[in-house]
Amino acid sequence: MTFEANGARYETDKDGYLVNLGDWSAEVAEAMAGADGCEMSDAHWEVIHFLREYYAQYETAPAVRVLVKAIGRRLGKEKGNTKYLYELFPYGPAKQASKYAGLPKPTGCI
Numbered sequence: 001m002t003f004e005a006n007g008a009r010y011e012t013d014k015d016g017y018l019v020n021l022g023d024w025s026a027e028v029a030e031a032m033a034g035a036d037g038c039e040m041s042d043a044h045w046e047v048i049h050f051l052r053e054y055y056a057q058y059e060t061a062p063a064v065r066v067l068v069k070a071i072g073r074r075l076g077k078e079k080g081n082t083k084y085l086y087e088l089f090p091y092g093p094a095k096q097a098s099k100y101a102g103l104p105k106p107t108g109c110i
Contacts (some may be wrong), residue, residue: 005031017098017105024102036091043079044088044100045094050074051101061106064094 003010003018004103005028011019016032018024029048033040048073053062062070063084072080080087085093094106 009024015105018102021102029100045076047097048101051097054061056084061098061103063106
């Protein structure tokens with residue numbers, strides 16, 4: 001499958017995740033979010049950047065429970081909770097945010 005952003009085409013897997021992690025850019029993330037009807041805010045970007053840093057350190061995208069705990073430790077309790085993250089990413093914070101962050105689908109996500 002392919003995805004288009006800013007006049008360029010990007011290869012994705014069947015679930016819409018980028019095949020080449022190096023293809024990611026903020027513009028690609030914005031286009032993916034727009035295709036899902038999601039308007040990116042500073043709060044969305046905070047999670048996206050957190051996920052990219054997490055992936056750089058651990059070489060894996062965290063499942064939702066791990067994501068909630070890790071965000072809570074870094075960004076505080078008010079952001080490190082499932083309700084807050086689902087408000088930002090209603091299709092599943094780990095899956096949807098990882099997709100926009102250009103990361104592989106988290107293990108354990110259906």
